[in-house]
Amino acid sequence: MAKKEALTTTRMLLVLTFLISLFSLSMCGNTSFSIDYNGNTFVLDGKPFRAISGSLHYSRVHPYYWHDRLLKMVAGGLNTVQTYVPWNIHEPKEGEYNFKGLADIELFLQTAQEVGIKVLLRSGPYICGEWEYGGLPAWLLSIDPNMIVRTMDPGYIAAVDKWFDVLMPLLKKYLHENGGPILMVQIENEYGSYFACDFDYLRFLYKKARGILGETAIIYTTDGDSRGDVKCGSIEACFVTIDFGPSNNPVANFAVQRQFQPQGPLMNSEFYTGWLDHWGNPHAHTNLDTVCKSLDKILALGANVNMYMYEGGTNFGYWNGANAPPYQPVPTSYDYDAPLNETGDITDKYIAIRQTISKYQKLPEIPIPPNTPKGKYGTTQMNFVSTIQDALDVVSPDKPVYSTYPLTMEQIRFYYGFILYRTKLPRDINQLTPLLTKGVRDRGYVMVDQVPQGIFIRDDVIQVNITGKQGQMLDILVENTGRIGFATLMNYNVKGLTENITLDGEILTGWNIYPISLENINSSIISTRQGSGPKLNNGLLTPSIYMGKVPIPTSDPEPKDTFLDMRPWVKGQAFVNGFNVGRYWPKMGPQVTLYVPKPALVSPSLPNYLVMFELENTSCPPSQPCNVIFTDKPFINAIPAGSSFSVREIKEGYNWNLRV
Structure with a gap:
């Protein structure tokens, strides 16, 4: 069966499963999720409940793998998954909505229901998450480039109002009280870290969400563990949570939550298992023992916790965000040094966290799913197709x-x-x-x-x-x-x-x-294109398009996850069969390889096309083709050092000038 047909069938089965579960729940009585403030606990269907959760962003993991990742979370001892809703992936152009592919939030929620894991849903409209524009759609800037977002700015509020009219009814169907997996819905994110401190804005979001989700839905906020952050980021109507990373004294951290919420369950909504990367900086690493000791202390307090991230995933396409000052864009990989790595594989941190959780609750009696197989497909020749100027009739x-x-x-x-x-x-x-x-x-x-x-x-x-x-x-x-x-x-x-x-x-x-629009490039156009060749000057080549075929053996029954080793290319964008794999910039580091998920590939009996848009140069002479290697191992930890960086595992045959 073709991959697209298989995904469609899977979705139909999940919808059927979800509807059956709704019917079963209606026959068994009411479902509920509430807060017992006197008992300092959540209550799920009449019983005390503690959320042991992990963050996984559906927009950063291919839908083909949602079931695998969620099942690994359950096997790791988690009962809840936390996810963001990036407004911009769902409404990339004003009034044009997208709920397919990486944006298929309903399929994600149905998959969570099937796996048996609850959901903490962070609805935005702002999410942060090192995502493009913090999840806000860039078309807001077409309405008014001087718009002050995350305030009662009239243009911003009008857009949010329309978006929540689309999003909130969808979420309501999947609330736990309606038979779905969603326990709580967060509005905004870490608003206390923003300059505005606009309580009218927070109240607007709350009133809008409450009016659609209903009177019993739990709506919450998350802020950093400082008094100033929580003061500006919370309102009395919402359940207050805080976030902090590995800590020697979580009692002191939670004391901030208690200042604003004297009773109710303690909750760390973002316990950092790792950290983010920027181009040109070392790959983040958080000590495993430090994470587990701090997690142990949090759980010993009876607190609820969400691990950010449990799997980081990938900023496919153009969805990476940036921080400033100074301006620093985030790489394609959002590995985050998380318990599940970028490709969803088990790490030592996963095992150690699982063991820590086992001290406080019984682990599910299911095996840990195996890691996905990886393909080492070797070298493919990349042939010049056209400079960007000679392809304007196609790309523009x-x-x-x-x-x-x-x-x-x-x-x-x-x-x-x-x-x-x-x-x-x-x-x-x-x-x-x-x-x-x-x-x-x-x-x-x-x-x-x-x-x-x-x-x-x-x-x-x-x-x-x-x-x-x-x-x-x-x-x-x-x-x-x-x-x-x-x-x-x-x-x-x-x-x-x-x-x-x-x-x-x-x-x-x-x-x-x-x-x-590089997405307009396809194999038929490429095969008829005859460009004049790039020009070389000042160490730079004309930005140009190149094409090759992924060398998957035809004897393989199906493709596997694989990685593009982008040496000796410099900077650009890569596409596999039209799927925008993301940005590459290996000489800047720390990321050198690009993750290519299995569902981006087609049957080995058919051609798999790799298209690259190289902006700056290659180490190959202009008159000769350049190669790229498909390997079975990620390499995202090249080590920048000032204005140059050293690279672990440089393979024989590569001749790198690492100074940038």
Whole structure:
């Protein structure tokens, strides 16, 4: 059976299972979930309940693997999973809703119901999570680039109101009291860490959620374990929870919760099992013993706990976020040094946490599911297809947007990935002449008639010196490397060129602006494309498209998870059979390999296509093809060291210049 048909059948079976469970519950009596404030405990169907939970974001794990991951959580001693709802993946364009694929929240909830794990649902509208724009849709910036999000800003509130009218009725069906797996619904996230402290906004969210979810649904907030955070992030109507990482004294941490909520269950909604990564920084690592000792102390207090993350997963596509200041984008891997690694495999931390939990409750009598098999498929040749300019008819098939001055992505209602700005040189530039801008978000590749001149870099490189002749094409390809998703700087989060470009002090005008949709590339287009080849200058190649085939042996009955070893490529985006695997930047590190989940591949009897959009260079001569390796092991811990970094496990045959 084809993979798509299998997933459709699976969904139908899950829906049937869910409906049967609803009928069974209705026959057995009422279900309920409540808080016994005097007893300092949750109550599930009349019995005391303690949530031992882990975070898994459905949007960061392929739906094919949701059942596997949730079952591993149950086998690890967890009774609850916590997940975010990223508004932007569900409403990528205003009024256009998406509940398929990575956004199929109903399938995720049905899968949780089938596995037998409860759900803590974090509804947003803001989620943070190192996700693009903290989960907010970028089209908000098309309404008003100066919108102050997460406040009673009229434009923001109107958009949230419409979104909650879509989301909350969906969630209501899956509340525990209605036979579903959702125990509680969180509004906002760590609001006390935001500057606004807008209680009218929190009350609006609460009233909206309460009006749709009903009077008995538990609505909660989460904030850091400081008095100031909880003061600005909570309201009396909501159940208050806090978050903190490994601690020698959780009693002191929970004392903050008690200041605002004298009675009721103690709850740490984000107990950090690891930490996030940024490009150019070392891969995060949290000591296993430290995590388990602190978890032991939390459980000994009788507290509820959610481990963030239990599996981190992957920022597929363009969904990684960023932090600032300074501006730091998050890699494609969201491994988080979690108990289940990026690919859902068991780690030593998983086993140790499981043993810690076993001291406080009996583990389920089910085997731990095995790790998914991995494919070591070897080397494939990547053939040049086209420069980005020669493929504009494919990647930007509509007419370009014309403007006297540069427009941002949001002004032309294009939000993710890449955008190309084009004008003509107004005169001969025989000597190196400064091209200047302070407004590039986030990297701008400057070319004259496709010849690379240099790179604008946000908050760093604002000048590129160029030469050229009057009438030659000046192109600036801008990459949006992820919107800031935390604190005050997430406002004015626009992308592209945000200020004018000057040439030796003269403002350049007359721009054609091309939104770049790499998803339009397919094998039939590639096979007929005959580009002129990239130009090499200043150590840079013209941003170009390359294609190869995944060398899966035809004798294999089915494909396996695999990893793209991106050495010796520099920076870009990778697609497998049209699935946007994510960004690569191996020389910056710490991530070197890209995870390719099995369901992104098709039967080995059919061709599996890898398409790469390389922005900067390869270590291969322009006239020769470059290779990429499909391996069975992840490598996400290259070690940056100042302006250079060393790499563990460099394979023989690679010739790396590691200075960046």
